[in-house]
Amino acid sequence: MPYFTLALAILAETIGTTALQASQAFTRPLPSLLVVIAYAAAFYLLGQALRFMPVGIAYAIWSGLGIVLIAAIGFVVFGQKLDLAAILGMAMILGGILVIHLFSSSATH
Secondary structure (H helix, E strand, C coil), rough: HHHHHHHHHHHHHHHHHHHHCCCCCCCHHHHHHHHHHHHHHHHHHHHHCCCCCCCHHHEEECCCCCCCCHHHHHHHCCCCCCCCCHHHHHHHHHHHHHHHHHHHHCCCC
């Protein structure tokens, strides 16, 4: 259950960050409101996940998956380009998350 809660937190954070881009520096009211709501939900859900997971593990997964998802959304939705170095770096981030999940005794399974 903590991984599901963390996944929801990552999803909410990703929605908030996408809305942040769409808010155009908080000049558009609806996306700006979505930023606040999504980040509040994200931090609440992260807090719930931290009841069962070490903060370092949760934050590594949170930030790593967030980076990859936001980069993908930036590419698809906003037409932002990714070069080979960015793609390789994100592949290493995903690899790190897998190592934590599969081999770390600190991770909640």
